Amino acid sequence: MPATDPDHTQAALSSDAPLKPTRQRKVIHVDMDAFYASVEQRDNPELRGRPVAVGGSRERGVVAAASYEARRFGVHSAMPSVSAKRSCPELVFVKPRFDVYKEVSLQIRAIFSEYTSLIEPLSLDEAYLDVTENLKGVEYATQIAREIRTRIWEETSLTASAGISVNKFLSKMASDQNKPNGQFVITPDMAPSFVAGLRVGKFHGIGQKTEEKMNRLGIFTGLDLRAMSIEALRQNFGKSGSHYYWIARGIDDRPVRPDRIRKSVGAENTFERDLSSYEEMTEVLAPIIDKVWNHCARTGIRGRTVTLKVKYQDFQQITRSRSVQDEVQGRDGIARISGELLAGLFPMPRPVRLLGVSLSGLNTEADEAVTDDGPQLSLGL
Structure with missing residues (x-):
């Protein structure tokens, strides 16, 4: 059977692939509405x-x-x-x-914990739940999702949407289908056609730059992605190529990880031409800092340490960091510290091909908290 056959399982293709679960999983992605x-x-x-x-x-x-x-x-x-x-x-x-958003998020997390201990928060407003074995003995994941959404409304006066499927990727895609205040199921039988019709930019984990690169390769939809061999995807996208190959087939063996804690948040950019002047570098740092701060603003993450990453023309790489006692104050704080770290490197010994900024020492390391109903599945979702 050829490697691009969508029915060819991941475990059968690669000896280092994760083993297929013996029992069909039930995964819910809960996403709070706005x-x-x-x-x-x-x-x-x-x-x-x-x-x-x-x-x-x-x-x-x-x-x-x-x-x-x-x-x-x-x-x-x-x-x-x-x-x-x-x-x-x-x-x-x-x-x-x-502080208010985090308090509400903890209320919602407490509701989740009544159904399962396998909760993987992605941010303050969304999380994965593995309810294959749930604490209430409810047979259908769709029923659990409905109960959780009702409880959230009753206890917080806020609405949530949910996606239900057999893995994280599909449940994440499903939760977008009936927003706001709805839920949607992607059954195993539905998965191939559902994924095939999606624009690759809609795939969770494929950002704008990756989408643009895929488009240049003639990949616009899940069906186009599925037509690519795993070797070609690895060649063009490195380790991520394997992940793209499998999610194009609706296959995602990643476990729901209750211990998932983000250690840092960062962004970087490789330039079309090498940079030499301080003015040029401060100009290109601005959108990089924007990306870091936008994530912080969206998730409520804050941190104490700013790190500047510099890669020279000859690929030699250095980093410089600075920490503050409490937390870095907003975008302006990240920009100020990044600019001071950059200024301390001048005069530069060589032109620069890449700059990056990251924030670590995050508040999540000590206390991380946790967005018309679909059909009831006869096969147990």
Whole structure:
């Protein structure tokens, strides 16, 4: 059987592949609906029904979250606040309250823990749950998802959406289908056609740059991705190529990991031409810092250590770090420390081909917290 045959199992193809589970898993992805904005609308009746953006309204501000009323105008997370206001003149900006979001997230996490101990938080507003063996002995994962969503509403006055399937990738894709306040099931029989019709940019874990590279290779949909050999994908995307090969077939053997803790958050960029001047480097650092801060703003993560990564023309790599006592204060704090670390390296011995910025010593290391119903599955999901 050829390696590109979608029926060829991962374990049969590769000796170092993870073993296929002997029992069909039941995985739920729970995703809170417009979490930060919904909390603000819940706590302030004057904001209900209005377009709301959580984030800074100043010139260099960024939207951390947008209500569904704001999304109708094209406002979305990580969008510059100036652009958001231009798209929606009636937009109301609200300062983030991460202490409140974390408190609510812990309430939701407590609900999850009544059903399973296998909970993998992705951020304050979403998590995977493995309910193959659940604490309440409920047969159907769809019923568990429905009960959890009802409990969340009753205890927090917030809505959640859920995706149910046999693995993490498919459940994540499913949770987007009936948002807000709905759930969706992808059965094993549905998986191949569902994935085949997806644009690769919709795949969880495939960002804009990877999507653009795939498009240049003629890969636009899951069906196109499935047509690629595993060797070709590894050649073009390194270790990630194997993962893309399997998710194009709806196969994802990654376990739900309750001990998953993010140690750092960072971004980097390799330049089309090598850079030599401080002015050039500070200019290209700005969007890198934006990416780091956008993730922090979206997830509530904060950290104490900023690290600057520099890769020279000859591929030699160095890092420089600085820590503060409490936590780095906002995007401006990350930018200030990064700029000072960069300035300390001048004059540069060689031109620079890559710069990166990361934030570590995260608050998650000590206390990480945790977004029309689908058909009931006869095969036990």
